[in-house]
Amino acid sequence: MDIVRTPKKSYRKQILIGSAVAGVVIVTAALTRLDPAVPTVERAAVLLDTVKQGDIVREVRGPGTLVPEHIRWITAQASARVERLHTESGRNVGSSELLLELSNPDLQIQTMQAEQQARQAEIDLINLRTNLRSAILTQEGTVASTRTQLVSSSQEARAADSLVRLGLVPPFEATNRKTAAEEFTTRYRVEQERLALMQSAIDSQIAVQASRVVQLRAIAENQQARLRSLQVRAPEEGVLQELTLQLGQWVPEGTTLAKVVQPGKLKAVLRIPESQAKDVQIGQKATVDTRNGIVPGHVIRKDPSAQGGSVIIDVALDGPLPAGAVPDLSIDGTIVIDRLTNVLYAGRPASSAGTGNTSVFRVDADGKTAVRVPVVLGRSSVNSIEILNGLAVGDRIILSDLSSVSTAEKIRIR
Structure with missing residues (x-):
């Protein structure tokens, strides 16, 4: 006759399940206590600078062109047809020299x-x-x-x-x-x-x-x-420019026929960003880079209004022009605004919009991490800016644009 045997109760399975659940809880708690992942930037991709103390020269810079100081425009005083051309652009002409002939019966x-x-x-x-x-x-x-x-x-x-x-x-x-x-x-x-x-x-x-x-x-x-006036003559001696008419062409009254310029009397017309042009004044010293030499000058005129985000500044050239300096030549100009004595300064951060409160990444002593710190910026120049508060002499900061990590308070430098 068979004997019914009752199996022994096993606790091994419950123990294994309880251990797994406890492990998950412990791991989850540990993960929640970890700091967020720190963004990483390549050292070669960022520009560093060291905070210094001393004297700086405030400058503003902008592109521009060389323009003749004296331009004499020649316009049609009556509607007429071009009958004959006696010269062409680029030639030296004398006063009252016949340039072209027009006709109008x-x-x-x-x-x-x-x-x-x-x-x-x-x-x-x-x-x-x-x-x-x-x-x-x-x-x-x-x-x-x-x-x-x-x-x-x-x-x-x-x-x-x-x-x-x-x-x-x-x-x-x-x-x-x-x-x-x-x-x-x-x-x-x-x-x-x-x-x-x-x-x-x-x-x-x-x-x-x-x-x-x-x-x-x-x-x-x-x-x-x-x-x-149908016998068009040069009003004065100079170089003839922009004579592009063709024989038989009809020109309405008031049309520009050509212009006569003095090639040796040029000035620089600079386009300075409106955020920097507010400190530009008549008489300030300037330098003009013609790509073939540096010419000193001074500011002689400032436009009262901005156009396209820039203010037009005229600079008179005080030195001789280098070879190859011709009208409409592209140049770069720098204007000296002020000199700051014994101030704390560094390179201008790319994220800085000018004077006021902002933040920059300060590199730690080990050079492997950088922490965002608030700073107060003062007067600025082309490549440097005054630091009023937030940094000390010897601090290294990142000047490059780090808008991709704008929400991070700390970054890792690799």
């Missing part, structure tokens, strides 16, 4: 019409003066004749009055002669007033016509000048 007709109108106005002025003088003379004769009649009628009136008292002349005849004398008195006064009026008006009438003559003569002279 309509302008010739307009000039002839203007001349004819001016001459007709002059003839009208002569005729007006003659007619007015003739009218004055006629009126003076009328005044003289009226005066004679007045004198005669006055004498007859007095004689008739005497004869009436003697009974030799009837009273009505004396009255008639007296009335005639009064009439000629009035006529004489009227004719004198008419003469005075004509004499006072003669000057104004002549002045009106004379002003018309002046106006038409000025128009005719302007038309003559426009006609002469």
Whole structure:
């Protein structure tokens, strides 16, 4: 007969499961206590600098071009067609040298019409003066004749009055002669007033016509000048530039035909970033790098407004130009703004926007890690910036742009 045997209870499986769970808990707790992973940067990919104390020169720098100090533009004073070219760009030209010839038949007709109108106005002025003088003379004769009649009628009136008292002349005849004398008195006064009026008006009438003559003569002279401008001549001695016209080409009035420059009188026109240009002042010293030499200069003009994020600064060149310095040559300019004495400074970090609070990575003594520290920056130059707080002499900082680890407080340098 079979005997039922009860198996012995085993605790080995429960022990193994409990050990596994405890291990997971311990590992999880250990992992939660670990610091976040520290970002790593390559040492060759970052630029380091050491904080120093001393004197620095504040400078701003910008690209630019060489531009002639004196440019004489030649523009078309009338619409015309190019008929003949006598020279080309790049040549030295003398004052009044013929450069090109233009033509415009309509302008010739307009000039002839203007001349004819001016001459007709002059003839009208002569005729007006003659007619007015003739009218004055006629009126003076009328005044003289009226005066004679007045004198005669006055004498007859007095004689008739005497004869009436003697009974030799009837009273009505004396009255008639007296009335005639009064009439000629009035006529004489009227004719004198008419003469005075004509004499006072003669000057104004002549002045009106004379002003018309002046106006038409000025128009005719302007038309003559426009006609002469079709013979385009150099306004002064220099080098001819930008003469790109072709034979038969039609150029509207006001079109730039060419320009004459003085190649030995150049200035530098720099484009300084607007964030740095605020400290630039007239008279500050500057240097211009022409890629073939350094030329000293000084600031002579500053644009009152910014264009495209830059401010235009004109620099006069104080030294001789190196060989190859020609108009429109690309250059680099540096302007000395200020000199700082005995200040704490370092290279300018790429992440710095200028003066104020920011943060930089300071390299530890072992050179293998860097920690982000807050700093206060002061006045800046092209390659250096003043440090007001946060760093000490001898500290090494990273100048390169580390925006990829902007949230990290510590990095590893490999």
